[in-house]
Amino acid sequence: MVDSSTVIGHQKILDRLSTAISNGQNSHAYLISGPDSVGKKCVALYIASALNCETASQTPCGTCSQCNRISRRVHSDCETISIDVDGYLHGDGNKRTVITIDQVRKIIRECYLKPYEGKYRVYIIEQSHRMSEEASNALLKTLEEPPEQVVIILISSVPEKILPTLVSRTQLISLKKVNRLELQKGLIQNFQLEDTAAEELSKTCDGKPGIAVKMLNDEDYKKWRSDALDEVEFLAEADSYARFIYGGSLSKRYLKDRDALIAILTLWQEWWRDVLISSYGINNSIINQSRVDKISYFADRYGSTKCAQTLRILNSTMVKLQKNFNPSLTFEQLMLSMPSLT
Numbered sequence: 001m002v003d004s005s006t007v008i009g010h011q012k013i014l015d016r017l018s019t020a021i022s023n024g025q026n027s028h029a030y031l032i033s034g035p036d037s038v039g040k041k042c043v044a045l046y047i048a049s050a051l052n053c054e055t056a057s058q059t060p061c062g063t064c065s066q067c068n069r070i071s072r073r074v075h076s077d078c079e080t081i082s083i084d085v086d087g088y089l090h091g092d093g094n095k096r097t098v099i100t101i102d103q104v105r106k107i108i109r110e111c112y113l114k115p116y117e118g119k120y121r122v123y124i125i126e127q128s129h130r131m132s133e134e135a136s137n138a139l140l141k142t143l144e145e146p147p148e149q150v151v152i153i154l155i156s157s158v159p160e161k162i163l164p165t166l167v168s169r170t171q172l173i174s175l176k177k178v179n180r181l182e183l184q185k186g187l188i189q190n191f192q193l194e195d196t197a198a199e200e201l202s203k204t205c206d207g208k209p210g211i212a213v214k215m216l217n218d219e220d221y222k223k224w225r226s227d228a229l230d231e232v233e234f235l236a237e238a239d240s241y242a243r244f245i246y247g248g249s250l251s252k253r254y255l256k257d258r259d260a261l262i263a264i265l266t267l268w269q270e271w272w273r274d275v276l277i278s279s280y281g282i283n284n285s286i287i288n289q290s291r292v293d294k295i296s297y298f299a300d301r302y303g304s305t306k307c308a309q310t311l312r313i314l315n316s317t318m319v320k321l322q323k324n325f326n327p328s329l330t331f332e333q334l335m336l337s338m339p340s341l342t
């Protein structure tokens with residue numbers, strides 16, 4: 001099992017953060033934005049370690065008791081707040097789709113207490129664009145007059161959906177995808193991979209270290225990814241009738257778990273980008289290297305125009321779903337308008 005809290009890439013940002021923190025110039029609130037799996041949570045944990053590390057070094061040592069407990073997620077002053085999807089935290093078993101006012105009230109109550117074991121209390125709020133309006137407003141009041149020794153870190157892949165007055169109270173940290181060679185180097189250094197294994201993995205994860213860590217650690221993720229790629233290959237070859245039936249099942253799955261289906265559609269977009277790139281004969285740039293034979297096969301049969309058309313249709317499907325269009329009609333339209341081989 002590899003340590004999933006290690007930051008890969010983003011070195012300039014880490015240097016700036018650790019210099020500011022060691023000079024006592026940390027912000028009381030950060031907003032870390034960037035694509036999924038790019039390392040937002042790892043950078044948040046890096047900030048928590050830099051604030052609490054026992055050594056005098058400028059960068060967190062990663063080995064002292066504070067750093068160690070933060071990376072193992074057992075530090076009592078470093079708390080991650082996530083959507084209570086099964087209602088466990090609220091104690092009523094009701095599914096939540098937003099960060100609730102109760103969760104923010106708990107932060108507000110605790111943050112005026114002294115840190116228990118470290119120097120700073122750190123609250124990391126995941127998917128912070130999904131805080132309810134009242135939760136956002138409650139948090140805003142705390143950020144207007146932040147207590148000493150408290151740092152609140154918002155994480156979001158859609159920062160434009162966060163209350164602007166909240167955003168204006170934070171220091172912004174915008175993460176971009178990690179350069180492939182930097183990612184490869186990070187995989188060798190941190191996870192002791194062989195050169196060729198690191199190279200292959202770095203190609204697969206599209207600049208997102210979080211995907212690499214999941215591919216190394218998580219058998220369920222590997223199976224999910226493989227199943228989703230099987231599906232898109234099936235659909236690329238299916239006739240209109242099979243696709244139409246499939247559209248109905250996608251709609252049902254979307255209603256059951258919206259985020260899971262969006263993740264699948266995102267992977268399909270990535271796969272179709274690979275087919276488009278392959279249609280130009282540039283196979284060494286494709287992401288899904290383990291599927292290169294099938295990708296070349298479909299690239300030859302579809303050609304670049306149809307691939308580009310499919311990508312446009314998938315993009316517009318994502319936009320419609322974000323705008324809450326009727327999912328059943330949206331998936332039906334997707335299936336009927338994608339170019340086919342037959």
Ligand SMILES: [Zn+2]
Pocket residue numbers: 052053054055060061062063064065066067068
């Ligand atoms: Zn340390």
